[in-house]
Amino acid sequence: MLLDAHCHLTGNHQKDVDAEAVLRRARLADVHGVIAVGTDLEDSRNVLKLAESHDNIRASLGVHPHDAGQWNVGTEQALTDLLRSPLALFVGETGLDWHYDLSPRDQQEQAFRSQIRLAKKLNKPLMVHTRSAPDATLRILEEENASQVGGIIHCFTENPAFAKKAIELNFYISFSGILTFPKKCETIRETAACVPEDRILVETDSPFLAPIPYRGKPCEPAFVIHTAKCLAELRRCDVKHIHCVIANNMETLCGWRP
Numbered sequence: 001m002l003l004d005a006h007c008h009l010t011g012n013h014q015k016d017v018d019a020e021a022v023l024r025r026a027r028l029a030d031v032h033g034v035i036a037v038g039t040d041l042e043d044s045r046n047v048l049k050l051a052e053s054h055d056n057i058r059a060s061l062g063v064h065p066h067d068a069g070q071w072n073v074g075t076e077q078a079l080t081d082l083l084r085s086p087l088a089l090f091v092g093e094t095g096l097d098w099h100y101d102l103s104p105r106d107q108q109e110q111a112f113r114s115q116i117r118l119a120k121k122l123n124k125p126l127m128v129h130t131r132s133a134p135d136a137t138l139r140i141l142e143e144e145n146a147s148q149v150g151g152i153i154h155c156f157t158e159n160p161a162f163a164k165k166a167i168e169l170n171f172y173i174s175f176s177g178i179l180t181f182p183k184k185c186e187t188i189r190e191t192a193a194c195v196p197e198d199r200i201l202v203e204t205d206s207p208f209l210a211p212i213p214y215r216g217k218p219c220e221p222a223f224v225i226h227t228a229k230c231l232a233e234l235r236r237c238d239v240k241h242i243h244c245v246i247a248n249n250m251e252t253l254c255g256w257r258p
């Protein structure tokens with residue numbers, strides 16, 4: 001059995017998605033649990049509702065760097081209330097996205113710092129998104145003492161040195177379908193081969209980044225098995241072993257074993 005450590009089953013990109021069918025196909029593929037992720041306040045409400053009605057879903061609730069402009073005292077209060085649910089296991093996704101820069105960088109930073117503080121207050125791990133801002137991400141995690149709660153660096157696209165520092169800060173490294181893409185991913189694959197076993201996770205980040213052999217199609221949690229298989233090949237170990245490691249790592253990180 002396997003887990004998808006980060007997927008989107010709600011929100012603007014998922015309006016036409018039949019979550020029940022998606023979860024059924026996941027179960028058939030031996031994917032027994034998923035962390036569904038909210039990207040803004042309204043989405044986080046929907047994610048929590050989904051978790052309340054499905055045994056195999058837990059929630060990660062937060063405001064994505066793309067939506068950092070909506071961060072204010074009211075948002076923080078409302079998000080805090082949602083995060084008090086025992087089904088909400090992670091705070092985020094939050095972080096920095098300097099690739100798309102859809103929100104001003106100072107707002108991204110403010111929302112990121114605030115959500116790190118919130119995670120510490122609630123004693124829940126973080127779900128971190130980082131794109132084209134490796135140094136700033138690590139600096140902020142360090143300055144805010146995020147190691148107190150740790151969490152997940154989701155959809156890892158950095159290098160082994162970044163992974164090492166993130167692990168020192170008490171984070172787990174989650175690999176997405178990008179790992180299976182043949183080109184432009186050597187440093188990611190190199191990292192996947194060398195990250196300590198007790199810090200690895202896999203995810204789909206669906207509906208994006210479908211792994212090979214589904215590349216270009218809408219992604220869904222069932223496909224995470226292909227990323228796990230690729231990870232096992234890179235690490236020269238049995239895929240069943242990787243499934244087991246990932247289930248153990250998730251339980252260690254957040255106490256959940258689906």
Ligand SMILES: [Zn+2]
Pocket residue numbers: 093129130154155
């Ligand atoms: Zn993300």
Ligand SMILES: [Zn+2]
Pocket residue numbers: 006007008037093205
């Ligand atoms: Zn995401």
